Amino acid sequence: EPGVVIKDGWSGYSLELFNYPEHYKGDLECVYIPHGVIMNRIECLARDILEDIGHHDMMVLCVLKGGYKFCSDLVESIKAQSRSASRRLTTRVEFIRFKSYLNDQSTEDLHIIGPDDLSMLKGKNVLIVEAIVDTGKTMRALLQHVETFQPNMVKVAGLLVKRVPHGAAELPDYVGFIIPNRFVVGYALDYNEYFRDLNHICVISETGKQKYKV
Ligand SMILES: Oc1ncnc2c1N=NC2
Numbered sequence: 001e002p003g004v005v006i007k008d009g010w011s012g013y014s015l016e017l018f019n020y021p022e023h024y025k026g027d028l029e030c031v032y033i034p035h036g037v038i039m040n041r042i043e044c045l046a047r048d049i050l051e052d053i054g055h056h057d058m059m060v061l062c063v064l065k066g067g068y069k070f071c072s073d074l075v076e077s078i079k080a081q082s083r084s085a086s087r088r089l090t091t092r093v094e095f096i097r098f099k100s101y102l103n104d105q106s107t108e109d110l111h112i113i114g115p116d117d118l119s120m121l122k123g124k125n126v127l128i129v130e131a132i133v134d135t136g137k138t139m140r141a142l143l144q145h146v147e148t149f150q151p152n153m154v155k156v157a158g159l160l161v162k163r164v165p166h167g168a169a170e171l172p173d174y175v176g177f178i179i180p181n182r183f184v185v186g187y188a189l190d191y192n193e194y195f196r197d198l199n200h201i202c203v204i205s206e207t208g209k210q211k212y213k214v
Pocket residue numbers: 066132134182183184185189190191
């Protein structure tokens with residue numbers, strides 16, 4: 001199975017059934033993926049990752065900002081499961097950001113902000129951790145960039161893969177959920193920097209879109 005598939009018709013859970021920050025009352029449509037479901041799915045991904053690349057020291061490349069919660073919880077779960085399997089596994093985390101500059105054409109130019117020197121990746125098992133993959137552009141740009149540092153192996157973990165037209169041809173190696181083409185927030189996914197402090201993955205309401213529009 002490539003991941004938990006959420007169908008287009010999924011209307012999410014009613015907000016009244018869940019706890020979320022008071023200041024977002026009225027700004028959300030529904031709870032799309034509750035925090036507990038996210039966490040359990042992450043434990044499964046951690047187990048698969050450990051089986052595949054847990055025999056070597058691991059270099060985790062966290063794609064900011066959206067990936068910081070997924071990365072933190074995933075690394076914790078990998079460490080917890082490697083401890084209980086009494087494995088000695090060091091997991092180092094590096095952070096990179098993408099600045100997609102819109103030049104005068106409509107094309108975007110993906111520019112990686114982060115440590116210029118990623119030579120510490122040489123010979124290592126690298127795990128790229130992204131919260132959401134839609135077009136797959138950043139994933140491909142990052143894979144290309146990482147390959148130049150001659151890692152031993154590179155794998156990609158994506159919490160969410162969005163079904164978008166002309167979407168990513170290839171899926172990440174580890175997929176949390178495959179979701180419809182809707183704008184989701186929460187669990188570090190933002191809308192103009194809002195909703196990162198929301199634990200569940202939710203769909204933003206029209207009110208919320210207007211309220212936090214820039
Ligand atoms: O649904 C989304 N929510 C937040 N951020 C992004 C999304 N898709 N690409 C980037």
